Amino acid sequence: MMALDDITVLSLESGISAPLCTRMLGDFGAEVIKVERPGVGDVNRHWDSVVDGDSSAHVWVDRNKLSVELNLKSDEGLEIFHELAEEADVVVQNYSPGVVERLGVGYEDIAAITDDIIYLNISGYGRTGPYSDRKAYDMVMQGETGLILMNGSPDAPAKIPLSVCDINAATYGTISALLALFHRERTGEGQNLDVTMFGGMLSWLGYFPQKYWHADEVPERIGMRHHLLTPYGPHETADDQYVNFAILSEAHWELLCDAVLERPDLLEDERFETNEKRVANRETLEPMLESLIAERPRDYWAERLAEAGIPWGDVNRLDEVLDHPQTDHLDLVKELETEDGPVPYVDTPIDSDSLEFAAEPMPDLGEHTDDVLEALGYSSDDIERLRESDAI
Structure with missing residues (x-):
């Protein structure tokens, strides 16, 4: 048995932050239903095609999920989403500011259907405040939160090559969802959660704010050296x-x-x-x-x-890390079995005597639409009609 067996997560996600969050919840055993735009899907599906035609980002963040194509701008598509939400424990969304409210799938809409829902908003700056209307991506957020100007060599700033702001938000999103599930277990209450890339990265600035507040120091770029320690x-x-x-x-x-x-x-x-x-x-x-x-x-x-x-x-170079003796010892690289053959991936880095983790391949766009609708009680004729009306 996995820790999140019998937990259903319904996701309106795009890019990296929310998809990585829900992938981690899926790794822990939750059923994750990824709602995608018909014919297009998540933008991360289209960034490259290096994994047997799939994108490297899609393989990274979309394992252990079901994919459902749903047109939320149609009345029938919206109705289906509300039915799915009624059965869900957690809804996760990181759409652009204001989108879920305009579509009728924001927290207030879902809480009116199921009052113990846990609704997680992942955004750049939050849903209120002077920057709440701004879209945010990892590179933008690295600049806003000071990372670019403190990283690199003295003669040139640099971004961090990892999507560190997205990973930060995904991690805090996962933690917040688990905390909210634990809180609901104790109290029966759902809640509306906000996780921001901006706030998350500020929390990762470590000792630098203290150095500024108490010594008026703004970190200069020092390349491969350490700001606080030497050598x-x-x-x-x-x-x-x-x-x-x-x-x-x-x-x-x-x-x-x-x-x-x-x-x-x-x-x-x-x-x-x-x-x-x-x-x-x-x-x-x-x-x-x-x-x-x-x-x-x-x-x-x-x-x-x-x-x-x-x-x-x-x-080490990346290839040396992936072939590292400790990588092998910790059994961190495993394989997903897909229709195109085995696909290697880096496993969840948690070692436990009793916890189990899921390892299902990333879904094709809309691969599980029919299965999910049938589970809701829709007949094959109903599904065909919905497809003809462009609701799915």
Whole structure:
């Protein structure tokens, strides 16, 4: 038995944030019904075609779902959605601002049908406030929440290549849905939830707001180095590789100087006697350490760092990560069985003695329309009539 068996999630989703949220709920065992625009479907289906004709994004976020094509602008299509909502436990939506209200599928509409519904809105900025009418995408949100200007090298800012703002919203959306289900289990009450990309990313800014509030510091771009700690990060070796290490304490600093670099004189330098002083004098310290590391090959430094007990690792390419020995040991890459053959995917990274997770392939557009309508009591004639009227 999976944790969310007997939980039904009805989703009006597009892109990454809501689809990834509902995919995680599907991974945990919920029945996820993905309502899609007839003939078009989710935009993420069309970004590329590298997986046997399917898009890489669709494969990433749409496993463990049923796909239903439904025209919500038609009276019959809207009626079907309301019937599905009456049977659902959770509704998730991340449509553009105001769309679900105009279509008649917003929280008030659904709560009038089933008052214990959990309705999750995932948006860029929220449903109220000066930015509530703005559409938001990951790149836009990376800029709005300060990520772009603090990321990259001193001479050029950079976006984070992952859809980190979407992933943030999906994660908080999943947590909020699980919390609301737990709350309903205790109280019998449904609720209307808002998760915003903007708020989620601000919550991930970590110690930077504290540095600004208390020291008037706005983070500058420092490439592969760490804003709060030094030495920290990848250092190029004599054989054009990298060794990546982290000095998190004064004990680590002493080990680095004595056991790894064999430069105990650095411990006597007042400029480097605390982490704060090392950061203040990083323009002196970091080039010195980079020059030292560049004198020897990667294996030399790896052995010494390991012997000293300093946290370290390699700087891997994507292919090396997917073939990593720990990836294999944790059994993180599995295969979905599809009509076109096996499709590899990265599994849910939760290891448990008793929890089970779903692993059903991503659906074709409208693949489950007939099955879902039949479960609602529609006959084959009814379904054919709905198809002819463009309701489905």
